[in-house]
Amino acid sequence: MVLAAACTALGLWQLDRRDQAAATVSTVQANYDREPIAYDPSLFDTYEESREWMPVEMTGTYDSANQRIVRNRPLNGRPGYEVLVPLRLQDGTAVVINRGWLPIGNREAGHPDEVPQAPEGEVTVTARIRPGEPVLNRSAPEGQLASIDLAGYGAQLDYPMHAAAYGLLASESPAPATTPVAPAKPAIDLGPHLSYSMQWFAFGVLLFVGFGYAVRQQYRLDHEDELDAPAPVRTRRRPSSEEEEDAILDARGL
Structure with a gap:
């Protein structure tokens, strides 16, 4: 029963993960391709899950002097970095823009070979809302970050920056000659969680089936001599002479 309860709990956990995946897919479908x-x-002072991936248009100037590289950002199985640049807006605040992905470099360990320059002057940016990331307990070289920790990044600047969410670049105008690699649209896939949950529930049922079979086999082993012994043969007793005479008289009605 303990093992069956564990299988049931694991099945419910997989169903919960499927619900989370379904919520993510629903948000992507609702927001990613909208105007x-x-x-x-x-939009960037507080993060709401219902607004994730929503494209936002803003105008400002990139602060390339405070550009940062985020370490350990794989893309399609390849290690690399992501490029963050503050976009200073007309209201005096800034939104961090993730301009895309770069592969690891060949010339210097721990650094990309080249970082495409952000456009100079006023630029109109369309970026999708993404949540900030937690602080990681590891260091990073000068000019790099271990994660997209917006509060920590903002503490390095001398002007206010929104610290709840950042923008994942969708387009820039004017567009530069070269840009980092843009990430692909998130996959619309619920994953195998439903089938995994059904498997765990089936395992819980099969535990009782297997236990019952094991009990039956053990019973047969414990009572093997009794089960294999031949059934006793019942013999019929021959009637006595007096019984035969009584039967004849009874038949004649005497």
Whole structure:
């Protein structure tokens, strides 16, 4: 029963993971390809899951002097980095823009070979809302970050920066000659969680079937001599002479 309860708990856990995947897929489908909305400070001051992947259009200037490289960011199985640049807006605040991915370099360990320059002057950016990341307990070289820790990044700047969410670049105008690699659209896939949950539930049922079979086999082993012994043969007793005479008289009605 303990093992069956564990299988049931694992099955429910897989169903919960499927519900989370379904919520993520629903958010991507609702927001990713919609028309960009105008910038509003509240979009980046507080993060709401219902607004993730929503494209936002904003105008400002890139602060390339405070550009940062985020370490350990794989893409399609390849190790690399992501490029973050603050976009200073007309209201005096800034939104961090993730301009894309770069592969690891060959010339210097721990650094990309080349980082495409962000456009200079005023630029109109369309970026999708993404949540900030937690602090990681590991260091990073000068000019790099271990994660997209927006509060820690903002502490390195001398102007206010939104610290709840950042923008994942979708387009820039004017567009530069070269840009980092843009990430692909998130996969619309619920994963194998439903089939995994059904497997765990089936394992829980099969535990009782297997236990019952084992009990039956053990019973047969414990009572093997009794089960294999031949059944006793019942013999019929020959009637006595007096019984035969009584039977004849009874037949004649005497």
